[in-house]
Amino acid sequence: MRLELVKRGTEATFLVFASPFIAIAITVFVGAIFFAAIGVDPGRGVYVFFIEPISAWWSIEQLLAKATPLILIGAGLSLCFLSNNWNIGAEGQFIAGALAGSILPVVFYQFEGPLVLPLMLVMGFAGGAFYGLVPAALKTRFGASEILTSLMLVYIAQLFLDWMVRGPWRDPASFGFPKTRTFNDAAVVPTVGPFDIHAGLLVALVVSFILFVFLKRTLKGFEVRISGTAPRAATFAGVSNRNMVMFVFAISGGLAGLAGVIEVAGVAKKLQPVISPGYGFAAIIVAFLGRLNPLGVVFAALLLALTYLGGEAAQLELNITDKVTRVIQGVVLFAILACDTFILHRVRLIRRGK
Amino acid sequence: MSDGRDEPLLSVSSITKRFGELTANDDIHFEIDRGEIHALLGENGAGKSTLVKILYGALQPDSGQIRWQGRPVSVSNPAIARRLGIGMVFQHFSLFDALTITENIALALPKRPRLQVLARDIARVSEEYGLPLNPMAQIHDLSVGQRQRVEIVRCLLQDPHLIIMDEPTSVLTPQEADDLFVTLRRLSAEGRSILYISHRLREVKELCSHVTILRHGKLISTCDPQKETSESLARLMVGSEIRDVRTSAATIAEKRVLLSVRGLSLSAGDQFDVTLRDISFDVCAGEVCAIAGIAGNGQSELFDALSGERTVENNRIYIDGNDAGAKGINERRKIGAAFVAEERLGHGTAPQETLSLNVLLTQARMNGNGIRGPFIDYGEAVEAKDRICTSFDVRKSSADPRAYELSGGNLQKFVVGREFNRAPKLLIVNQPTWGVDAGASAHIRQSLIDLARSGAAVVVISQDLDEIFEIADRVAVLSRGKLTPFTSSRETSRETLGLLLGGAREGEAASAA
Numbered sequence: 001m002r003l004e005l006v007k008r009g010t011e012a013t014f015l016v017f018a019s020p021f022i023a024i025a026i027t028v029f030v031g032a033i034f035f036a037a038i039g040v041d042p043g044r045g046v047y048v049f050f051i052e053p054i055s056a057w058w059s060i061e062q063l064l065a066k067a068t069p070l071i072l073i074g075a076g077l078s079l080c081f082l083s084n085n086w087n088i089g090a091e092g093q094f095i096a097g098a099l100a101g102s103i104l105p106v107v108f109y110q111f112e113g114p115l116v117l118p119l120m121l122v123m124g125f126a127g128g129a130f131y132g133l134v135p136a137a138l139k140t141r142f143g144a145s146e147i148l149t150s151l152m153l154v155y156i157a158q159l160f161l162d163w164m165v166r167g168p169w170r171d172p173a174s175f176g177f178p179k180t181r182t183f184n185d186a187a188v189v190p191t192v193g194p195f196d197i198h199a200g201l202l203v204a205l206v207v208s209f210i211l212f213v214f215l216k217r218t219l220k221g222f223e224v225r226i227s228g229t230a231p232r233a234a235t236f237a238g239v240s241n242r243n244m245v246m247f248v249f250a251i252s253g254g255l256a257g258l259a260g261v262i263e264v265a266g267v268a269k270k271l272q273p274v275i276s277p278g279y280g281f282a283a284i285i286v287a288f289l290g291r292l293n294p295l296g297v298v299f300a301a302l303l304l305a306l307t308y309l310g311g312e313a314a315q316l317e318l319n320i321t322d323k324v325t326r327v328i329q330g331v332v333l334f335a336i337l338a339c340d341t342f343i344l345h346r347v348r349l350i351r352r353g354k
Numbered sequence: 355m356s357d358g359r360d361e362p363l364l365s366v367s368s369i370t371k372r373f374g375e376l377t378a379n380d381d382i383h384f385e386i387d388r389g390e391i392h393a394l395l396g397e398n399g400a401g402k403s404t405l406v407k408i409l410y411g412a413l414q415p416d417s418g419q420i421r422w423q424g425r426p427v428s429v430s431n432p433a434i435a436r437r438l439g440i441g442m443v444f445q446h447f448s449l450f451d452a453l454t455i456t457e458n459i460a461l462a463l464p465k466r467p468r469l470q471v472l473a474r475d476i477a478r479v480s481e482e483y484g485l486p487l488n489p490m491a492q493i494h495d496l497s498v499g500q501r502q503r504v505e506i507v508r509c510l511l512q513d514p515h516l517i518i519m520d521e522p523t524s525v526l527t528p529q530e531a532d533d534l535f536v537t538l539r540r541l542s543a544e545g546r547s548i549l550y551i552s553h554r555l556r557e558v559k560e561l562c563s564h565v566t567i568l569r570h571g572k573l574i575s576t577c578d579p580q581k582e583t584s585e586s587l588a589r590l591m592v593g594s595e596i597r598d599v600r601t602s603a604a605t606i607a608e609k610r611v612l613l614s615v616r617g618l619s620l621s622a623g624d625q626f627d628v629t630l631r632d633i634s635f636d637v638c639a640g641e642v643c644a645i646a647g648i649a650g651n652g653q654s655e656l657f658d659a660l661s662g663e664r665t666v667e668n669n670r671i672y673i674d675g676n677d678a679g680a681k682g683i684n685e686r687r688k689i690g691a692a693f694v695a696e697e698r699l700g701h702g703t704a705p706q707e708t709l710s711l712n713v714l715l716t717q718a719r720m721n722g723n724g725i726r727g728p729f730i731d732y733g734e735a736v737e738a739k740d741r742i743c744t745s746f747d748v749r750k751s752s753a754d755p756r757a758y759e760l761s762g763g764n765l766q767k768f769v770v771g772r773e774f775n776r777a778p779k780l781l782i783v784n785q786p787t788w789g790v791d792a793g794a795s796a797h798i799r800q801s802l803i804d805l806a807r808s809g810a811a812v813v814v815i816s817q818d819l820d821e822i823f824e825i826a827d828r829v830a831v832l833s834r835g836k837l838t839p840f841t842s843s844r845e846t847s848r849e850t851l852g853l854l855l856g857g858a859r860e861g862e863a864a865s866a867a
Contacts, residue, residue: 217729218728218729218730219714219725219728219729219730220728222707222711222714222730225704225707226704226707226715229704229706229707230700230703230704230705230706230707232697232700232701233700233702233703233704233715234704235663236661236663236683236693236695236701236702236715236716237684237714237715237716238682238687238718238719240682
């Protein structure tokens with residue numbers, strides 16, 4: 001007796017929507033087993049990790065702040081993945097954007113005024129887009145796998161940032177600590193509205209809505225989609241594969257860069273050797289969990305943001321390593337990919353012999 | 355019932371096979387006697403392939419019985435079919451290009467034989483049945499007809515009592531087909547039975563003594579093709595009268611050249627690709643020009659170069675007087691050209707997208723039919739889709755299905771209709787009715803003629819000689835990347851065309867023998 005995956009004729013509509021929820025349920029279940037295995041009461045572990053972080057208003061603010069970069073990067077990656085281009089290097093583009101966006105507040109810190117912040121955002125986007133175009137160019141010019149090149153460029157960006165904050169950009173008044181000078185007020189992303197919402201979140205929501213409309217309502221968005229599902233038909237429609245690769249890498253890299261500059265100008269207000277707890281990688285999970293739909297990404301980002309807070313809480317209250325965050329994120333990705341298999345396939349039991 | 359000598363070789367009763375909603379075979383029964391050449395006739399989607407797969411053990415029926423030499427048998431996999439003595443020659447060959455004939459056949463045999471012994475066997479069998487082959491030749495040097503011989507010899511080496519042949523002539527020139535018929539008659543005279551699957555009435559009448567006709571999965575009739583006319587067989591197969599394509603001679607008042615190709619050459623992409631060599635021709639407004647040829651002789655390369663999916667140098671291709679060689683496909687569409695690709699699913703359409711969005715595919719980003727600047731106007735796209743589906747009688751299961759949900763014939767009508775909707779000056783079609791049922795074929799062919807008579811130029815790249823004689827005013831043959839001069843199709847016979855189709859391959863056939 002064995003199990004066999006059989007292709008369905010059409011996709012199971014119910015599962016398209018249900019699959020993320022099933023995946024979340026599986027993740028919680030596996031999380032409980034995991035807690036039990038390391039000697040933590042599973043009920044308490046699940047509560048501390050998944051429930052407690054959203055039980056107070058201040059921690060919801062934390063949640064939204066962590067979701068902001070995930071939304072921006074995840075929405076851009078959705079575009080990339082839809083067109084069958086595999087940008088795994090958003091983490092590097094995030095750093096490149098943060099570096100480019102920090103040129104004004106670090107090097108030209110005397111320059112102040114209302115123009116500073118918009119310029120920083122533009123430069124952050126440009127920096128990330130430029131860094132994203134490197135693997136795109138290597139792919140179109142030499143046929144190099146973008147999965148490898150974009151990933152390798154992450155480490156270059158991380159080490160370059162490390163060198164910058166220890167060397168050329170180190171704050172002379174930092175007593176040798178590896179960090180840049182603190183950004184002046186004109187270069188800080190403000191909070192807005194009665195609930196002190198981080199303005200970066202609004203930018204992220206607007207961006208994901210624009211991308212949603214772009215994919216649904218524009219010819220270019222349609223072309224992005226068919227480049228992924230029917231590349232030959234896309235060529236027949238006159239879409240240049242080369243330009244498409246460049247386009248999606250520029251957008252996804254640019255948005256990762258934008259997320260990078262918003263993060264450093266909104267949270268730390270300075271550059272440090274490490275500025276991201278792996279947002280660029282977590283956003284890959286966000287994009288898939290959000291069905292490669294920029295609006296779905298918003299909800300997926302909230303869940304992944306929760307795993308960061310849950311990890312911190314687990315470290316404080318349960319005395320276990322915050323590496324548990326990575327474990328849970330990995331389980332989410334496994335579960336969503338496994339559940340998605342059943343959208344197009346069903347399982348059949350085969351009895352041997354006859 | 356001791357040895358089953360008096361029983362028919364194969365008897366099939368009440369075979370039913372369902373795939374979800376679709377009943378592919380509905381209560382089918384027929385018999386094949388020893389030495390009989392039995393035709394299985396039906397349109398695409400009639401259920402022929404399903405039935406054959408059941409006989410060969412690749413599919414299991416939901417109900418029904420197969421009796422072999424009088425004994426009920428269960429053919430649960432192809433190995434059992436081969437042990438019983440059922441052999442199959444597939445429509446699509448499964449041969450490794452870089453290996454020799456002997457090596458390919460050795461791979462298919464249950465026990466690994468010694469290669470020299472096998473080579474001698476191959477030479478003997480191929481000699482005996484008039485299938486000349488050099489056992490040491492490499493597959494990539496062989497023509498399609500020769501590759502088919504390899505498949506037949508591979509089948510004969512297992513000494514089958516019943517040979518199933520799936521559309522064997524679809525890839526052959528008329529001369530090659532005649533040679534194949536001689537071989538088949540010899541096999542039949544030896545007492546081997548043949549199940550011959552086809553939708554070509556002429557062949558069935560010429561070769562077969564019995565015919566079983568399927569339509570929409572049902573058995574329509576088993577009869578003697580010699581007692582039927584082609585018309586009555588066609589009626590049984592299709593279920594209604596097929597309208598004849600009406601044609602009139604092209605009247606070219608002023609000679610306006612809409613497509614001009616000058617010395618077009620293309621280099622091969624990879625080792626086994628065919629190159630195009632120095633191709634030149636003109637096509638005028640008002641005429642249908644056909645380019646005949648067996649698949650793999652440069653048709654796809656020519657289509658890619660003409661459509662601009664693969665651009666060439668300047669001064670090679672002129673569309674309505676514009677130098678278009680270096681222009682991409684959308685720029686060529688903007689100067690009045692339209693293209694229908696051979697592969698309708700995945701090339702001509704995006705399978706996962708709705709028909710209305712697939713309308714946008716060939717609009718060259720120009721306004722209208724659902725495009726407004728950079729935006730999609732869904733309402734307008736749906737209207738355009740409805741217009742196309744009405745005028746080309748595209749039948750669909752829902753209002754706006756995804757492309758993959760349509761049957762081959764209906765999708766082809768949509769793909770052709772989409773280009774007519776743009777009122778092109780020049781239409782280039784690759785295999786317009788490949789794998790399309792007779793009704794849809796007649797519709798498409800008639801519209802191609804009508805388009806030409808209304809003042810457009812139509813280029814048809816086709817393997818189907820019947821189609822070419824039905825619609826083309828002039829015809830040329832593309833063989834091994836070279837194009838013969840065009841001649842009037844009224845002054846050309848099937849035989850001449852057949853010789854040209856195989857002409858460039860004669861030398862090679864000799865070297866392989």
